[in-house]
Amino acid sequence: MTKAALNKYQDRMRRVVNYIDQNPEADLSLEVLSGIAAFSKHHFHRQFSAMFGISVYNYVQLSRMKRASYRLAFRDNETVTDIAFDTGYEAPDAFARAFRQKFGQSPSSFRSSPDWDPWLAAFEPFETSRRKYMDSNYTATDVEIITTPDIPVALMEHRGSPKNIRSTIERFIAWRKSNGLSPSLHATYNIFHSDPRSTADDDYRLDLCVATDKGLDQASAGVESGLIPGGRCARLRVVGNPDDLEAPAMFLYREWLADSGEELRDFPLYCQRVSFFPDVPEREAITDLFLPLK
Structure with a gap:
């Protein structure tokens, strides 16, 4: 053939x-x-x-x-x-x-x-x-350089194996509901502090975030105030499986960054969950990846 x-x-x-x-x-x-x-x-x-x-x-x-x-x-x-x-x-x-x-x-x-x-x-x-067969192929034209504002957030840290992230998501959703922070009005972000391919499970860290400037109690169910700093970013829109962002992230680091001449800012890769599975079919879920630039 x-x-x-x-x-x-x-x-x-x-x-x-x-x-x-x-x-x-x-x-x-x-x-x-x-x-x-x-x-x-x-x-x-x-x-x-x-x-x-x-x-x-x-x-x-x-x-x-x-x-x-x-x-x-x-x-x-x-x-x-x-x-x-x-x-x-x-x-x-x-x-x-x-x-x-x-x-x-x-x-x-x-x-x-x-x-x-x-x-x-x-x-x-x-x-x-x-x-094996459904990964998308990305090109430089899929990446847009934008300038973002400061985004105050409330965040819950997930520390441990990525396989256990769904248990942290359950707790985070429950906290959001109890505080009236619906996804339709308050954007959802994840901050990726670790690479799961090279980080031991005990050291893996990811922050679940909701955009809000609402003040938090000192002990608010493991949630604390944080900030996603504004600045220049490369943005790549990912349509499809929201659980596996490794391929688009590797494209940004390995291919796009190497060819772009850009330099990275001192803040981790992060994403915004624009539309959610199961509210939409998995192939229609939208996630925007942000790579902070100088």
């Missing part, structure tokens, strides 16, 4: 994954998905497994379950029953059995006290397949 033919083949398969990600509640039967790829339904399931290392059935189920689990953990205003129906199950009991089989917890137990270790293990083949 020529390179052009291979690229065309892979593009047809990527169309399927994009459709699944953008339409989790739609009819995702073998007939529908093979039609999107323009492949025979008699062979499509083997083609999908060969390319992504996971069956199309498991991919669809995990895609739906990922959105469901995020809604359970981070959207406590949504009922388990509504989430079950939206995930494609005709009855909450069927959803509960499937959820427990995948993650070892019932939906209600996961909502009250998520165990993220089996959850991460269940999604490893799903995320591996996505990283």
Whole structure:
């Protein structure tokens, strides 16, 4: 197969994954998905497994379950029953059995006290397949140099393995809700103090931030006042998987910075979470990366 033919083949398969990600509640039967790829339904399931290392059935189920689990953990205003129906199950009991089989917890137990270790293990083949073929390619034209103002924030530090970040996110969301700092009115930022590839788990640090100049109590549930200093920044918009920013960050450091002639300012890489999964499909989540410049 020529390179052009291979690229065309892979593009047809990527169309399927994009459709699944953008339409989790739609009819995702073998007939529908093979039609999107323009492949025979008699062979499509083997083609999908060969390319992504996971069956199309498991991919669809995990895609739906990922959105469901995020809604359970981070959207406590949504009922388990509504989430079950939206995930494609005709009855909450069927959803509960499937959820427990995948993650070892019932939906209600996961909502009250998520165990993220089996959850991460269940999604490893799903995320591996996505990283292999779905990473975006960035160019210098995707980067914009802007000047930002000072941004006063309230921040909660996550210290420890990146695998445990979701537990810190739960606490941060709960604190925001109790203080009336909704994402629609108060922008959400993350400050990346560490590179997870070269930092020991015990030393890894990331700050979860919400833009506010509201004063804080001395002991405010592990939250303190901070500041994202204004200045020149290279901004790269990332559309898609909000959990894996390593590829766009490496593009900024390894390719864009080397060719730009710019010098870095003494402040870490940070991002703004512009639109959130699961409020939007994962492929439509928007994250702006900021690389501070002199």
